[in-house]
Amino acid sequence: MIPRASWRAIKDRLGRRQAFIATTVDRAAIRTVIRNAHRHYAVARACDVLPISTMQWSSVMMHHDGAHIALVDVEQANAVSFLFARMAWLEHPIFSYIEFMIRAAETFYDDGDVTLAAAIAERANDRLWAYCCHHETEARILRPVAIDELLPTILKSRLILAFITGHEIGHLAQASEDPGTQPLFDWVAARHDAINTDRKDPKLPFERFLEPEVTQKFDTDGVPTGFSIQTTKFARQFLHMRRQQIQETQADALGVILATQTAIDAGISVADLFGFFPKILEHTDMLMMLRRTVARLPRGEKSSAIATERSSLFARLCLYLELVRGLRDGAVDAPAEVIAYWSGLAEQDLVTMEQLANDGTLDVLAMRAALMCRGGIEVGLHGKLSDPLRDDYHDLGPFGGNLSMAYAHRQLPDWLFRIETSFEWEPDDAAADAVVYGFAGAIRDITEISASETRSRWSVGRRDIMLEGSDAVFVELLRSARRQTFGRQLDTWWRGFETILRHRHEAARPA
Template identity: 50%
Template sequence: MQWSSVVLGRNGTHIAFVDVEQANALSFLMARGLWAEMPIFSYAEFMIRGAEALYDDGDLLLAAALSERANARLREYCRYCESGSIILRPKAVDPVLLELMEANVLLSFIIGHELGHLLQQVGNAGVVALFDWVVARYDESHLDKSGQIARERFLGPEIVQKFDSDGTAAGYAVQGTKLARLMPGMRGQQIKEVQSDALGVIMSSAASIAAGIRVEILFGIFLAVLENTEMLMVLRRLLPRLPRGEKRAAIPLENTSLIARQFLFLRLVRGLKDGSVPVPVNILHYWSTLPEETLKHFETLIDDGRLEQIGLRSGIMVRGSIELALQGSLGKAPVTADLVEKLGMVAGNLIVASAHLGYPEATYMVERSFGWTPSDDNDGVLYGFASAVRDICDLAASEKRPRQSLRRADILRNGEDARFVEFLRSVRTQVSLNRLNPEWASRFEHLLREPIAAS
């Protein structure tokens, strides 16, 4: 249940493992976004993914706590709606989603991406021209030369968020020296990611052609798919870094690769549309039909800096969620002009580190979003992600029972492993049926409660 794919190698042999559950995770989130669903339903998906990851890591108590909290939030939502046990799901159903799922477009992207990593490992003449084209576009794009001094656009320092024993925010550590030391390796890894993305786009294009899916539909989902991929990756990395049973913490968060991935995706599409990418003719013809005004609209995101803001926002949401969970409130946002005056060029990293303070606390609180309505300025999937991170961090910091209080062996001994996994996913089951089920955890009460007395 890792919902991630990987390439492994040993003694010169390499193999790509593709996790179909990763495609399922992206499909669920894509549905929430395309159908403009309430943040509570994206929140539920991220809570389930967090519970699954903790279960795989052997932390069954915390996994169960996530499921309990998600169920509690779902009941809160129904009380707000005054709908009894009926789960109201207002949504703008788009048949495009079914077309994409039936064509396995997301699975094709994931397979292509992992195949790209595999071919990087073993070397393959068939993709050299494509990969070289991507490197050339990366080299052209990674520096922003619009100002007086060229600025690195794709790579940024790790930011460590610090908290005292009572949860009070204790500042940030911006790992600039570490970035300088690791930059060559980070750049190489980032290039591998965007090369693999390119092959993923080509394979998903082939699947779309075979299924008769219009190019503007495929184009329209990719920026969101890349961001959803990044949010799942951030969540997976974050879980073992959260404080367990205490609030004192120093939580590192790497700079995202999303800016590079989204930026190079738009560059790739421009090349495909113009016919300059070395790929099969049918792929070039497919992308040549993308309306020019559609692509230009998204290219303006590059020109006005909004694409970089989109690339940073998942990390910003994580820091806000953590601070609200541990401190109980958000601190006061610093004045940007004051930071620039005091710190000059290096102020940019601290502006990013504290950007979460510029959002209202309700942004990180799913229980405050039950009256949410979709617009261009609010993203239900992103808000659901932020709220899930806040609740996960809160539960981790307050969980005093040791991990071994409930072991997987205890579940297996009672023959309850499959049912326990079903319990972790119970919110999704109820949402899909549009009805609460008060019996969801009854068979696990003894397993979940007895460890409290024993610890």
């Protein structure tokens, strides 16, 4: 048990606002993962892994009092769970959009920008009202869902939390240089080295998983003025980036293995679990991209240079397939029951996914979040997408540099970044795109609001927003669109709240 004084010092150093209180069920799920990790790998004790619930909704590892501690943010698991549920239920993009908007509002609030947090929450409410007006349902929220019988089992078992906990234990083992996980981590590193370079052309091998950072530039009117491809920075940081990527895939491997034991206990089939992890990795990638992006957006102006880096999602997906192949063949250091479980996966299921990785399809899917992010930023600042890259640049191949990557989002239609155009969305074979549409629409709206918000972040405090100065009530405002969605009923009190706030602020200005 960690001493109370140490726990208080850790929370003060972390500097985050509490979102909720970790439940006894969440704590029990985390303890189960810790026990499983200690049983086979002799890594992690209860005092090394602590549950938190914060508005940053991201787990982290920190060094305190001579020891490494993994802080598992239960709210990160909740954020991923909400998106996974929206996808599994084939829900309209507006409901995924609301989740991303709420997470952005919480992030601004946690960073001290109360004004912008309120504006984001108000936009989410406005979009929800517009959705109801479009369908002429008055105050009733039309929320058709396709019941997925597996979803309750996944949520009840805390499978997503188990994976996140296992992933953080992986980082804990790396920092502690724990020998128990070294055989597993060495195997993952060896597989990464074996597949990270495309050697189809022996004379011109190229890196599959790492690319330079792209910076979008805009003038004072929000007009795109070009891209900066950070190739020098990329060359300087290449080895460090590769090392970080390997560490992420190593932590993923431990997370998958420990979450597998949770899936076995919950009675989830190996085929269902195999398809589960790629979706969770993509949703996690979107949330982390959202978190990084909101901190880089211009506030009160459009002139900006906004960096977006290529995520490690493609590498994580490819190494996941390598791990599953290794578990299925018994080549990975893992508990016997985990190896036996994965040996039941149909060979054709795995081969089909491996083919997607080899033919480039998986790479394209892994780029979706980055393309939606850059496109959402451009539409948010400029109002539309600019002209795509000329065809003759594509003919240059490798000599054309990374311009094709920087311009790729301009091949997409403008409407994709406007959530209001998806109110008539219908599920089809690409139903998972509903979450992607929600993400694209949220990035566009968040960017537009941030650039147009001229009030100082300190001009309005919580006491100005809620007369009684209640944090709890203001946080309820930030999450009000979700509460109305759950109840399938609009609440007229929340609509127009930001308008009232803005009028109060303007009335208080000296003449």
